Amino acid sequence: MSSTHAEKHVVALAYQAWGHTRPLVQLSARLVKMRSLHVTFFTTNAFFDKVLVELARSFELGEEAYASRVRVISLGESVLLSGEAVDEGFRRACVKLVAGQELQCVKTGKVHAALPPPRAAIIDFFAVNPIAAIKEASKNSVKVYAWYSAMTTSAFTHIVSDEYGGPGNIRLKAEAVAKQTGKPFTEAVVDLLFVPKGRVLDIPGLPPLSDYEMAPQDFPMPVEVMAQLFPRLYETIEVCDGVFFISPASYEPEALETCKTWLRKTGRSGYVCGPLLPQPHGLAAESNEKKQSQQSAEIVELLDATLKTSGEKSLLYISFGSFFWPAKSPEKLWAFLDVVMELNIPFILSMASPLAGPLPDEISTKVKAYGKGLVSPWTPQQLILEHPATGWFVTHGGHNSVVESISAGVPMIAWPFNADQPLNALRISEVLKIGYELIEVRTGHGTHPLHRNGRKPVCTIEAVKAEAKAVLTRAFDEDGAKKRERVLALTRAFEQEWAEGGASWKDVNAFLDSI
Structure with a gap:
């Protein structure tokens, strides 16, 4: 490996939801095994110890050198899928990251040595403020990729452009509704995205379904939080260099191909990287999960x-x-x-x-x-x-x-x-x-x-x-x-997705080649 390769650095951030965080931990472990690079993994106080244990599941005895290339840093306290303290903590960290300065973990107080400025950042697709923060701090020199930690098919319900069957830019549509009806903007967003009206949804790879079927349970979701995040998702992903999809290509090929086509049209990349699990029956994987x-x-x-x-x-x-x-x-x-x-x-x-x-x-x-x-x-x-x-x-x-x-x-x-x-x-x-x-x-x-x-x-x-x-x-x-x-x-x-030549193997290698 050249010294340039050895000095590559990738930043990872998932919001406080285990379904978002766990697969990103596993991708981080794979990245440091595939190439000689460092990963700075940002998390929250509540998830810090869980992340360390999950990370340990991916490294068997003799792989300590790989494990040392992933550093886990807490940004502070948070709540599900949001948190002003985390957003602000990440903004401050971005300034230090691009300057190649040391970082301190909020939970442990540990000071982590300086690394070269990151080449790329993989950030939770809900983290609209952190995505903006690293682009601003780096003056767009860091490639930023949205981490789509859900079924790819669901992208057609809230972020894909109208041309490909998605809702398009919800912010613009909500503003138009608010102007036309006098409704508050947040109410317009909720009405557009979260209030079913009997519309029939035609989504790649699925039989048509009613929008009522998108909410089969009366469940207390934090609608106010979602109404703040969702209007900004389309434009946030629009300015990213690409998207990581955690779904295996063999599970939902129709949605993945359509999403990749949508991204390619604007010069962005779509990378598939699933499944993201430690090897089953590995000693470290099993003992640390216990x-x-x-x-x-x-x-x-x-x-x-x-x-x-x-x-x-x-x-x-x-x-x-x-x-x-x-x-x-x-x-x-x-x-x-x-x-x-x-x-x-x-x-x-x-x-x-x-x-x-x-x-x-x-x-x-x-x-x-x-x-x-x-x-x-x-x-x-x-x-x-x-x-x-x-x-x-x-x-x-x-x-x-x-x-x-x-x-x-x-x-x-x-x-x-x-x-x-x-x-x-x-x-x-x-x-x-x-x-x-x-x-x-x-x-x-x-x-x-x-x-x-x-x-x-x-x-x-x-x-x-x-x-x-x-x-x-x-x-x-x-x-x-x-x-x-x-x-x-x-x-x-x-099992073939991560084998040499498999869809995830090829896509993640292509990402690493691009940085």
């Missing part, structure tokens, strides 16, 4: 016991990720769990969301009496999915969960809330046919008829239980076996 859950030993014990008593692919894993939870209809989850136990299916339930609250005493008593289930506030998800006892995954359909499940060869039962989740659920159940989607669990706008077949959910507890019984029976029968065969074919395709 550290993330205080109940890891108990979870492994249940998985091993289930394998002995019930056999392979017999356990049901249930998780709605680190944020989502049926907070406004928990009784539907407990009804679903009743059916799981009635059918004698072993299970693990993750309650990682801050909205989950404590497990109700009545449910705790039932689970304890059942003896084949476990409830945990945080689970080592990849370990569970990779275990031979795990048969199915009930998931909210967050993109990281979907990619992890397919990578492990585990078919899914989708229970989506919003964001990219309804689109993943539709692709899983109707396009790829590698799982099912629960319909009767819907609430709010989700109770409108489905465009695909006209079905109107009943949404009563009785309907939830009837659907749960039907779906779970099929899942553990011949129909589920066919879905498992299809998901295993996709698993093999995922």
Whole structure:
């Protein structure tokens, strides 16, 4: 390697959402293994220790030299997907980065030695202020790439230009609505993006769906925060040098190709880089993931016991990720769990969301009496999915969960809330046919008829239980076996994405060549 290569430096920043952060940690680890470069990874106080543990999952014994090239620095306290302190901390850090000065971690107080100014920055697509900050501080000398940490298909609901089927520039449209109607700008944004009106959406790679289906659960999203961020996304990404898409090319090729075409038209690059997971069964990957859950030993014990008593692919894993939870209809989850136990299916339930609250005493008593289930506030998800006892995954359909499940060869039962989740659920159940989607669990706008077949959910507890019984029976029968065969074919395709010549291997090498 030349000394110039050795001195390359890349900056990475994800906002405080684990689904945004975890894959960027994994990409950072891959970058330092692919080329002789440094990565400065910015995070928050709350995520600092989690990032260190996740990073350690990617480096086995003997790879300490690679690991030393990723430095993790906290910018301070934050909240989900936003934070003035983080934005301001990053702005100050940018000034020092481009000047080649040392940096101090807010959480630990550690002073990190100066590095050469960065060649590129990969920044959360929601981080509109940090993207502007590094462009301003570097006078556009640093190449900036938006980190699209969601299903690529969802880009057609809020950032892709009108010409390619997206909403285009929401700021301009909201300003026009506000001027025409007298509505406040924020209200106009909410109305344009978050209030369904029965429109039919035609998105690459999916059957047409109603905009009501984009919000299948009445979920308390921070609309005010989203209304501040979304109007600026189109113009923010427009000034970036390109976009990183975390989705594997083999999962949603239609959306990826259309997005790349859109970007190429304006001279920008689209890089695919999924799946972003540490190697399964690696000693570092497994041992460090176990550290993330205080109940890891108990979870492994249940998985091993289930394998002995019930056999392979017999356990049901249930998780709605680190944020989502049926907070406004928990009784539907407990009804679903009743059916799981009635059918004698072993299970693990993750309650990682801050909205989950404590497990109700009545449910705790039932689970304890059942003896084949476990409830945990945080689970080592990849370990569970990779275990031979795990048969199915009930998931909210967050993109990281979907990619992890397919990578492990585990078919899914989708229970989506919003964001990219309804689109993943539709692709899983109707396009790829590698799982099912629960319909009767819907609430709010989700109770409108489905465009695909006209079905109107009943949404009563009785309907939830009837659907749960039907779906779970099929899942553990011949129909589920066919879905498992299809998901295993996709698993093999995922394994080739990072092999030499694979889509992610080629795209990330092209990025490294460009800086």
